[in-house]
Amino acid sequence: MRIVLDAMGSDHAPGVDVEGGVRAARRFGQEIVLVGREEEVQRELAKHDVTGLPLSIVHASQIIEMAEHPSQAVRNKPDSSMVVGMRLVREGKADAFVSAGNSGGVLATALASAGRLGRIKGILRPAISSVVPTLQGFSFMLDIGANTDCKPEWLVQFALMGAVYARKVLGVERPRVALLANGEEDTKGSAAVQQAHQTLRQLSLNFVGNAEGKDLTKGIADVIVSDGFAGNVAIKTAEGVASTIFSLVRSEIKARPLAMLGGLLVKPALRAVAKKLDYREYGGGPLLGVNGVVIIAHGRSDALAMENAVRVAIEAVNGHVVDTIRQDLEDAVTVLASMSPDGKSILSDHQASEEAS
Amino acid sequence: MRIVLDAMGSDHAPGVDVEGGVRAARRFGQEIVLVGREEEVQRELAKHDVTGLPLSIVHASQIIEMAEHPSQAVRNKPDSSMVVGMRLVREGKADAFVSAGNSGGVLATALASAGRLGRIKGILRPAISSVVPTLQGFSFMLDIGANTDCKPEWLVQFALMGAVYARKVLGVERPRVALLANGEEDTKGSAAVQQAHQTLRQLSLNFVGNAEGKDLTKGIADVIVSDGFAGNVAIKTAEGVASTIFSLVRSEIKARPLAMLGGLLVKPALRAVAKKLDYREYGGGPLLGVNGVVIIAHGRSDALAMENAVRVAIEAVNGHVVDTIRQDLEDAVTVLASMSPDGKSILSDHQASEEAS
Numbered sequence: 150m151r152i153v154l155d156a157m158g159s160d161h162a163p164g165v166d167v168e169g170g171v172r173a174a175r176r177f178g179q180e181i182v183l184v185g186r187e188e189e190v191q192r193e194l195a196k197h198d199v200t201g202l203p204l205s206i207v208h209a210s211q212i213i214e215m216a217e218h219p220s221q222a223v224r225n226k227p228d229s230s231m232v233v234g235m236r237l238v239r240e241g242k243a244d245a246f247v248s249a250g251n252s253g254g255v256l257a258t259a260l261a262s263a264g265r266l267g268r269i270k271g272i273l274r275p276a277i278s279s280v281v282p283t284l285q286g287f288s289f290m291l292d293i294g295a296n297t298d299c300k301p302e303w304l305v306q307f308a309l310m311g312a313v314y315a316r317k318v319l320g321v322e323r324p325r326v327a328l329l330a331n332g333e334e335d336t337k338g339s340a341a342v343q344q345a346h347q348t349l350r351q352l353s354l355n356f357v358g359n360a361e362g363k364d365l366t367k368g369i370a371d372v373i374v375s376d377g378f379a380g381n382v383a384i385k386t387a388e389g390v391a392s393t394i395f396s397l398v399r400s401e402i403k404a405r406p407l408a409m410l411g412g413l414l415v416k417p418a419l420r421a422v423a424k425k426l427d428y429r430e431y432g433g434g435p436l437l438g439v440n441g442v443v444i445i446a447h448g449r450s451d452a453l454a455m456e457n458a459v460r461v462a463i464e465a466v467n468g469h470v471v472d473t474i475r476q477d478l479e480d481a482v483t484v485l486a487s488m489s490p491d492g493k494s495i496l497s498d499h500q501a502s503e504e505a506s
Numbered sequence: 507m508r509i510v511l512d513a514m515g516s517d518h519a520p521g522v523d524v525e526g527g528v529r530a531a532r533r534f535g536q537e538i539v540l541v542g543r544e545e546e547v548q549r550e551l552a553k554h555d556v557t558g559l560p561l562s563i564v565h566a567s568q569i570i571e572m573a574e575h576p577s578q579a580v581r582n583k584p585d586s587s588m589v590v591g592m593r594l595v596r597e598g599k600a601d602a603f604v605s606a607g608n609s610g611g612v613l614a615t616a617l618a619s620a621g622r623l624g625r626i627k628g629i630l631r632p633a634i635s636s637v638v639p640t641l642q643g644f645s646f647m648l649d650i651g652a653n654t655d656c657k658p659e660w661l662v663q664f665a666l667m668g669a670v671y672a673r674k675v676l677g678v679e680r681p682r683v684a685l686l687a688n689g690e691e692d693t694k695g696s697a698a699v700q701q702a703h704q705t706l707r708q709l710s711l712n713f714v715g716n717a718e719g720k721d722l723t724k725g726i727a728d729v730i731v732s733d734g735f736a737g738n739v740a741i742k743t744a745e746g747v748a749s750t751i752f753s754l755v756r757s758e759i760k761a762r763p764l765a766m767l768g769g770l771l772v773k774p775a776l777r778a779v780a781k782k783l784d785y786r787e788y789g790g791g792p793l794l795g796v797n798g799v800v801i802i803a804h805g806r807s808d809a810l811a812m813e814n815a816v817r818v819a820i821e822a823v824n825g826h827v828v829d830t831i832r833q834d835l836e837d838a839v840t841v842l843a844s845m846s847p848d849g850k851s852i853l854s855d856h857q858a859s860e861e862a863s
Contacts, residue, residue, distance in 0.1 A: 297695060332651075362742030363745050364746060365743050366746050366750035379735060381689075382688060382736045382743075384719065385720040386719035386720070389718075389722055394748060397641070397779045401775035401778045402772055404775070408774060408775040411767075411769065411773075412775075414768025414771070415769055416768075417765060418759045418762055418765040418768075
């Protein structure tokens with residue numbers, strides 16, 4: 150297997166990206182192709198003992214920056230590490246692409262003609278995903294930012310894709326799927342969520358209904374489906390609240406001499422909690438719905454996070470996620486069509502008009 | 507001043523509601539009118555020493571339950587504590603209404619013919635609000651659940667109303683107003699958020715741009731504006747994450763003998779943090795945009811929370827929130843109209859069609 154790693158992606162590129170690639174090559178034994186400015190990548194590689202490791206470099210002179218407008222950047226930078234790297238996957242020269250860069254850029258590259266992987270047949274919109282730590286372990290959440298205003302059928306497809314990923318990669322036999330909403334009752338939610346809710350009830354998914362924000366970290370579902378607006382707000386709120394609480398705990402402990410002594414004693418416990426909440430342990434989330442394995446890592450990734458993002462890519466390739474999504478979507482379209490009076494399902498109808506547009 | 511308290515509202519009604527009313531009467535010296543089943547309210551009152559306190563009871567035989575469909579419940583229960591209580595405000599017999607009951611029910615009662623306060627002239631949609639604890643103190647957030655699919659002009663009005671509340675009640679001279687979105691850049695957000703963003707730039711509000719979920723508890727704004735779907739998800743996610751972290755910390759400490767000793771020493775510090783995050787300290791959030799002061803308290807309120815909800819009601823009355831919203835909206839309509847080529851503003855246009863419908 151060959152995994153392409155965007156060496157210029159993270160906030161601290163290329164240092165942590167290259168180091169993550171080196172660690173991944175050592176740990177997993179799969180070939181890592183580092184894409185970026187060759188000289189800079191070489192300089193970083195020289196800092197590590199890479200003897201005998203399956204590492205190679207493909208040169209790309211340009212970089213899509215965090216603040217750039219995604220689709221413009223992709224158009225203007227055909228020799229960027231994202232476009233060059235993704236093209237290796239498209240041309241069958243590699244099995245997966247991993248980047249900690251501008252996530253909109255990764256999405257745009259996957260869909261733009263330059264590095265075009267395109268969408269899986271029938272998929273209306275790809276979704277960005279992430280793991281959410283919970284009391285029991287973790288849930289898998291999508292979309293967290295690719296699509297702000299979602300149609301009901303997009304949400305239904307996110308549910309299908311998330312269930313495939315949970316089954317094939319996370320090892321959950323019959324994943325519980327929930328819709329993020331502003332109330333548990335079926336009647337709660339935006340218009341799109343309410344409609345998606347009705348359709349999800351008709352499919353063979355293990356759909357458990359709506360989940361509220363307060364359930365997000367309770368582990369009540371394996372897959373949490375959301376539009377990219379509320380999903381992004383939820384996941385970033387969770388991140389922000391966790392960091393705020395740790396800040397508050399630190400300053401309240403510092404304000405009390407006895408608590409400072411206690412603080413030393415509870416430090417290992419607090420560290421264990423912080424580790425559970427640490428995105429670096431999860432590496433990255435797949436961009437689901439595109440015709441290939443693409444993993445988006447956190448921009449603030451360090452080498453450990455990058456190493457884990459490569460692990461996620463390997464697992465997604467081994468799990469045949471792309472083929473399974475294609476198959477499950479076909480099955481769902483058939484089920485919905487068989488139940489509909491005119492023999493059409495909302496998934497296939499909109500799909501047709503979408504492909505035509 | 508006379509404050510109406512729904513004695514049958516909270517999850518543990520009428521016990522905590524009545525006790526909260528007694529505490530508020532003692533602390534603030536304003537008259538508290540307890541509305542609910544007279545016999546049950548009397549029985550609760552008998553548990554306290556109420557000698558000389560300004561308390562009265564108005565009988566209402568029905569209760570709108572948490573799980574009921576709001577507008578149906580309001581129609582079917584004209585003698586409910588919500589309808590009877592709100593009518594006292596509408597008829598000028600009281601200055602504010604406080605309830606820890608079904609928040610949709612409170613909203614529906616305010617708008618239904620039964621207890622109708624109606625909307626402030628020109629306000630398109632009322633919004634439910636809440637205080638969000640931050641590193642610096644707190645922010646004020648709206649809408650957190652009244653309106654799921656929001657038009658841009660509703661969001662703009664939420665911003666205006668939130669700024670009035672922050673100025674008049676929370677004592678922030680020039681409140682910073684932010685729009686909750688999936689990215690800081692002006693171009694991020696749902697279609698409605700992006701349009702609202704443009705309009706807010708034209709008003710004299712201290713609009714500071716978009717806020718991401720991770721900023722919510724950082725205190726970067728005094729007022730956070732959102733649609734009721736994402737706002738609800740955000741606020742409940744924050745609540746859930748805080749409770750999950752405290753659970754994790756507890757169980758990790760228990761798993762380590764030394765940490766258990768340390769845990770005793772840090773307990774006061776952890777309690778101080780928990781107190782900062784405790785909704786009970788904030789009492790309740792105003793339902794802004796209706797023609798009267800209405801405070802919605804958390805369903806899980808205890809007597810302290812109810813007492814504080816009454817305090818919030820008193821502050822909103824003293825701050826002339828309703829009149830100021832009416833005035834500020836008129837000013838904003840004028841400003842937008844003066845900048846528009848056809849002399850109309852998006853606020854007044856939609857307002858006209860809304861009033862006609």
